[in-house]
Amino acid sequence: MAEVWFYHLQRRRLEDVLPTLLEKTLERGWRACVEGPDKERLTSLDGHLWTYRDESFLPHGLAGEPEAPDQPILLIDNAANANSADVRFLIDGAEVDDPDAYERVIYLFDGRDPAAVETARAYWKTLSAGPHNAVYWQENDRGAWEKKA
Numbered sequence: 001m002a003e004v005w006f007y008h009l010q011r012r013r014l015e016d017v018l019p020t021l022l023e024k025t026l027e028r029g030w031r032a033c034v035e036g037p038d039k040e041r042l043t044s045l046d047g048h049l050w051t052y053r054d055e056s057f058l059p060h061g062l063a064g065e066p067e068a069p070d071q072p073i074l075l076i077d078n079a080a081n082a083n084s085a086d087v088r089f090l091i092d093g094a095e096v097d098d099p100d101a102y103e104r105v106i107y108l109f110d111g112r113d114p115a116a117v118e119t120a121r122a123y124w125k126t127l128s129a130g131p132h133n134a135v136y137w138q139e140n141d142r143g144a145w146e147k148k149a
Contacts, residue, residue, distance in 0.1 A: 002099040003133045010111040010139040019052045030086035033074045035094040042075040093119045
């Protein structure tokens with residue numbers, strides 16, 4: 001059964017948090033896909049992941065590119081798991097139908113956006129009603145993550 005982790009962003013933006021989470025995913029030997037509903041946003045994230053820190057490198061690509069299935073991190077806008085990811089990151093309200101197809105599902109949402117919070121709550125309720133192990137992480141005043149449930 002997959003673990004589903006909800007990350008409630010309160011101080012930092014997705015662009016500040018996602019690269020570190022992806023680095024940790026790769027350190028575990030896992031492959032990842034990042035799903036979002038907006039191709040323009042994914043293209044922006046693609047550029048950001050190449051440049052977010054001079055001393056770091058995150059091998060990744062966009063769905064539809066010739067080498068997409070070989071990428072350890074793939075940015076997608078659909079339900080496919082084209083790179084056989086172990087971890088699925090969900091951004092901007094994306095949801096996965098079958099969390100158990102992954103080792104872990106990570107749902108990131110902006111706590112400063114009331115609509116994003118409501119969407120996250122609804123998804124939490126859906127997943128918590130089933131057999132999934134849902135865990136809630138909240139960013140504290142120092143920017144560290146605290147496990148809440």
